[in-house]
Amino acid sequence: MIWKLEAKDNKARAGVLSLRNNTILTPIFMPVGTQACVKGLDFNDLEQIKTKLILANTYHLYLRPNDSVIKKLGGLHKFSGFNGSFLTDSGGFQAFSLNGKPNENGIAFKSHIDGSSHFFTPQMVLDIQYNLNSDIMMILDDLVALPNTKERILESIKRTSQWAKQSIIHHHNNKDSNPHNNIFAIIQGGTDKWAREISANELINMNYCDSEFDGFAIGGLAVGEEKNIMYDTIELTTDFMPQHKPRYLMGVGTPEDLVEGIYRGVDMFDCVMPTRNARNGTIFTQFGRLSIKNARFKEDSTPIDDKCGCYTCKNFSKAYLNHLFKANEILYARLSSIHNLYYYLELTRNAREAILQGRFENWRKEFYLKINARF
Numbered sequence: 001m002i003w004k005l006e007a008k009d010n011k012a013r014a015g016v017l018s019l020r021n022n023t024i025l026t027p028i029f030m031p032v033g034t035q036a037c038v039k040g041l042d043f044n045d046l047e048q049i050k051t052k053l054i055l056a057n058t059y060h061l062y063l064r065p066n067d068s069v070i071k072k073l074g075g076l077h078k079f080s081g082f083n084g085s086f087l088t089d090s091g092g093f094q095a096f097s098l099n100g101k102p103n104e105n106g107i108a109f110k111s112h113i114d115g116s117s118h119f120f121t122p123q124m125v126l127d128i129q130y131n132l133n134s135d136i137m138m139i140l141d142d143l144v145a146l147p148n149t150k151e152r153i154l155e156s157i158k159r160t161s162q163w164a165k166q167s168i169i170h171h172h173n174n175k176d177s178n179p180h181n182n183i184f185a186i187i188q189g190g191t192d193k194w195a196r197e198i199s200a201n202e203l204i205n206m207n208y209c210d211s212e213f214d215g216f217a218i219g220g221l222a223v224g225e226e227k228n229i230m231y232d233t234i235e236l237t238t239d240f241m242p243q244h245k246p247r248y249l250m251g252v253g254t255p256e257d258l259v260e261g262i263y264r265g266v267d268m269f270d271c272v273m274p275t276r277n278a279r280n281g282t283i284f285t286q287f288g289r290l291s292i293k294n295a296r297f298k299e300d301s302t303p304i305d306d307k308c309g310c311y312t313c314k315n316f317s318k319a320y321l322n323h324l325f326k327a328n329e330i331l332y333a334r335l336s337s338i339h340n341l342y343y344y345l346e347l348t349r350n351a352r353e354a355i356l357q358g359r360f361e362n363w364r365k366e367f368y369l370k371i372n373a374r375f
């Protein structure tokens with residue numbers, strides 16, 4: 001994997017991420033495809049929204065159908081038919097949110113499907129991700145709910161670093177047989193500068209026999225802290241991160257969060273919001289959010305956004321989408337997800353253009369002017 005910084009506009013960055021057979025322009029939003037599938041969309045739809053990198057979930061795919069099955073069927077790309085790239089998370093977040101029990105060796109958790117007991121170690125989550133043939137693998141980390149005690153935050157960064165060391169050794173030993181599987185470490189530390197600094201420095205300076213991490217993520221945010229504290233934490237963390245490697249902000253993603261993250265030097269994002277909100281009736285547009293179930297759209301023959309280039313806006317009216325939503329038709333989920341994801345991808349593409357042209361500050365101002373105009 002090669003990531004090249006192409007341009008900087010203050011802290012905002014435009015880059016090029018080269019993965020096997022695929023080039024990703026950053027900043028980038030990655031649609032969430034938990035089960036090796038972005039809900040309701042197939043790979044043709046993903047091509048339509050011009051996405052080349054999606055996120056799949058190690059925890060879910062390990063439990064079902066199991067990574068050994070996916071390996072047998074040729075890895076995630078062959079299994080799903082998606083010829084773009086996959087980033088897979090480590091399962092640490094699911095273990096955290098499903099009441100997993102971390103100890104120094106890993107995380108114990110119970111399957112949400114049948115209640116069976118499992119244990120993830122740092123080495124094991126990489127083995128699962130080798131089987132999935134993921135393009136970017138996240139290592140196991142220990143994240144904490146916020147706010148939390150200083151002791152627990154210290155324990156989290158210490159454990160995250162220990163697991164990172166084990167991960168880098170394991171990856172070094174398996175690198176030759178898995179040359180296209182890249183590895184990202186996750187910076188923890190709650191919202192405290194001192195803790196983020198320790199975590200970032202330990203991970204960034206970590207190497208084993210010349211092997212180092214290919215990129216770095218900011219983890220443990222959007223877990224209960226206030227928005228402005230989250231933005232401050234992103235900013236102070238990116239200040240510790242190296243210029244020559246990609247930066248991924250995990251699981252944070254309103255359109256405003258993307259703009260603020262890019263402004264603070266983040267390159268990669270993921271979030272369930274565009275697809276989940278689409279299914280619930282919330283549509284994102286350059287003029288803010290709209291609720292498609294609103295009665296005023298019942299006879300509205302115009303598209304969601306006549307400037308939007310997505311398949312949905314080119315072919316369907318708000319009235320039709322309003323009807324599909326009310327009639328509980330599956331097609332609604334697909335069409336609304338296509339639009340919301342296209343909007344998110346277009347947002348990062350426009351941000352990138354603005355950075356390349358050195359007008360990101362103005363672009364950011366215009367973004368807020370339009371968003372606040374509302375319908």
Ligand SMILES: [Zn+2]
Binds near residue numbers: 305
């Ligand atoms: Zn659209």
